[in-house]
Amino acid sequence: MPFPRGKKPNVTAGSKIPKLLGKGMENQEEGPQVKRSSSSPQGAPKKRTAFVDITNAHKVHISLPGTKKNSLKKTQKKKATTTVSDKNEANLTKSESVSSESQEEENQRGEEETPAEELVVVEAVPPRELPPHLRRPQIPEEFDIDTQHQDDPTLTPQYAKEIFDYLKAREEKFILCDYMSIQPSLNAGMRAILVDWLVEVQENFELNHETLYLAVKVIDHFLSTAPVNRENLQLIGSTAMLIASKFEERCPPCVDDFLYVCDDAYKREEVIAMETSILQALGFDINIPVSYRFLRRYAKCVSASMETLTLARYVCELSLQEMDLVPERGSLLASACLLLALVTKELGGWSPILVFHSGYGVSELVPVVRRLHSMLTSPPDDKLLAVRSKYSHKVFFEVATIPTVDLEVLERALQ
Numbered sequence: 001m002p003f004p005r006g007k008k009p010n011v012t013a014g015s016k017i018p019k020l021l022g023k024g025m026e027n028q029e030e031g032p033q034v035k036r037s038s039s040s041p042q043g044a045p046k047k048r049t050a051f052v053d054i055t056n057a058h059k060v061h062i063s064l065p066g067t068k069k070n071s072l073k074k075t076q077k078k079k080a081t082t083t084v085s086d087k088n089e090a091n092l093t094k095s096e097s098v099s100s101e102s103q104e105e106e107n108q109r110g111e112e113e114t115p116a117e118e119l120v121v122v123e124a125v126p127p128r129e130l131p132p133h134l135r136r137p138q139i140p141e142e143f144d145i146d147t148q149h150q151d152d153p154t155l156t157p158q159y160a161k162e163i164f165d166y167l168k169a170r171e172e173k174f175i176l177c178d179y180m181s182i183q184p185s186l187n188a189g190m191r192a193i194l195v196d197w198l199v200e201v202q203e204n205f206e207l208n209h210e211t212l213y214l215a216v217k218v219i220d221h222f223l224s225t226a227p228v229n230r231e232n233l234q235l236i237g238s239t240a241m242l243i244a245s246k247f248e249e250r251c252p253p254c255v256d257d258f259l260y261v262c263d264d265a266y267k268r269e270e271v272i273a274m275e276t277s278i279l280q281a282l283g284f285d286i287n288i289p290v291s292y293r294f295l296r297r298y299a300k301c302v303s304a305s306m307e308t309l310t311l312a313r314y315v316c317e318l319s320l321q322e323m324d325l326v327p328e329r330g331s332l333l334a335s336a337c338l339l340l341a342l343v344t345k346e347l348g349g350w351s352p353i354l355v356f357h358s359g360y361g362v363s364e365l366v367p368v369v370r371r372l373h374s375m376l377t378s379p380p381d382d383k384l385l386a387v388r389s390k391y392s393h394k395v396f397f398e399v400a401t402i403p404t405v406d407l408e409v410l411e412r413a414l415q
Contacts, residue, residue, distance in 0.1 A: 143356045145301055161357075164297055167289040168359065171329045174217070174288050179224035180323065186223070186230060188323035192384055194219070194237045195321045199386040201241060201261055205253055209313070213290035214244040216320050218278060221288070225281045232274075235266050239274040247286055291316055291330035291337070294358075298338050301353045311399040312341035314391040315372055321384060322375060328368060335360050336368035343413045344405040366414050376404045 139146075139161060146157035156163065180188060195216055202212040218240040228236065238258040245252035255271050279286070295316055299309045316337040319325045325333065335358045339350055350362045380388055391400035 140356075143353050145353075145357070160297075164294070164357070167293065168329075168331050170287075171289050171331060174221065175329070176220055176224055176326050178323065178327065179220070183223060183227050186228070186233065190230070190233060191219075191223075191323060192321040192381075194233055196384045196386045197234070198237055198241060199317070199320075199390060201238075203386075203390060204261070205245075205257070207241075207245060207253075208248050209292050209317075210290060211241070211244045211248040212317075213292045213320070214248060214286070214288060215241040217288045217290060218243055218282065218286060220326055222278050222281050234262060235270060235274055236278070238262050238266075239271055239278060242271070243275060243278060243286060289330050291319075291334040294331040294334035295338060298335060298354060298358055301357050302342070302347070302351060304338070304342070304347070307397045307399065308341050308345050308347065310391070310397050311344060311402060312337045314387070314396070314399045315340055315376065317387050317391075318375060319372060321387070322371075325368070325371065331358060332360060332364065332368060336365045336372055339365055339413075340369055340372050340405070340410070343410055344402065349413045362414060369410070369414060373404065373407065373410055377407075 146155070146160045149155045149157045180186065180191075198212060198215055201207075202209070215237070219237060222236060222240070238261065242253070242255065242258050255268055258271065259266065259268060292313070295312055296309070299312065304312075312334075316334060319333060319337070335350075335354070338354075339362075342348060342350075350365065355361055388400045390396065392398055
């Protein structure tokens with residue numbers, strides 16, 4: 001919606017002319033060659049230049065208001081100015097000659113007085129070695145997945161490894177536990193229904209997947225701080241999605257959009273108040289590492305196809321509804337989802353390059369992989385169909401219809 005434009009100010013004649021000189025101050029040029037124009041209409045301002053030519057500054061005199069000079073004073077000042085200028089030129093020529101002679105004498109005296117043995121030889125200082133925390137990590141050639149993108153600044157190949165190492169270390173600050181014990185009016189089923197509804201909101205608004213994952217993280221961290229009423233659960237979910245949209249989206253939806261998807265069950269003031277409460281509870285730190293970012297990074301390590309990555313994304317998005325997977329780190333959960341997708345597509349197991357970039361061995365992934373396999377093989381809940389319906393579409397390669405890998409095959413891959 002365009003902003004209203006204000007009215008243009010009325011411009012009167014002569015208002016655009018800057019009054020650089022005060023009233024009564026005019027340029028007066030001396031000399032016989034200068035003629036004043038007397039053709040200006042009566043009462044009109046006299047034409048003048050805004051600035052005086054500095055190269056002819058000694059020939060120009062600006063009269064101050066209230067001063068009167070007769071022709072005798074003008075003649076005397078003109079003569080005096082000529083005399084002073086001639087004297088200045090003569091003095092300048094004399095001073096230049098004297099200064100050049102004195103400079104030559106000083107140079108000769110300095111050459112005679114400086115002995116050769118007093119010359120100081122400055123040795124080259126070796127470069128100082130960087131401290132360990134500032135050195136770039138040494139990546140073996142067989143594990144380097146970023147050099148091929150040196151010409152793409154959007155992928156930041158020089159710092160990609162350090163960025164994900166930083167995100168992985170930052171996860172320690174956001175470790176959660178099962179907080180349902182402090183929520184007497186909530187349970188895991190209600191949380192799963194809320195996440196299922198957020199998946200539909202993300203799909204209807206065409207938001208990034210990172211926005212959905214961050215919104216779920218914000219909800220979990222807020223619910224772990226204090227008990228809330230059951231009636232406010234949808235308000236918390238929609239407000240968390242609003243906060244995540246402001247953080248992740250280029251053009252986030254506005255407050256009225258979220259009021260609409262809530263069927264006007266809440267007021268605008270309630271959404272704004274809840275936003276303040278959530279941000280204060282999180283200490284305004286909403287840069288929480290999510291599993292979706294790690295999943296894309298680890299899939300790049302093995303050059304996984306888009307279909308394999310989408311299958312891993314489907315498993316990872318289903319895991320958002322599971323309360324017992326909330327305490328798991330995002331990087332560990334993403335590694336388990338990718339391993340399950342690789343085994344399902346018969347693309348091998350957990351390779352050394354994945355161990356190098358993720359920092360997890362197969363033994364650390366086994367419990368989470370088994371829990372994900374149990375989630376996929378369990379009968380779907382009739383109230384939680386948003387994720388399965390979403391990934392049954394052709395856009396997502398219909399990965400939700402792919403049969404789950406047999407448990408025996410999975411166990412052999414995990415050994």
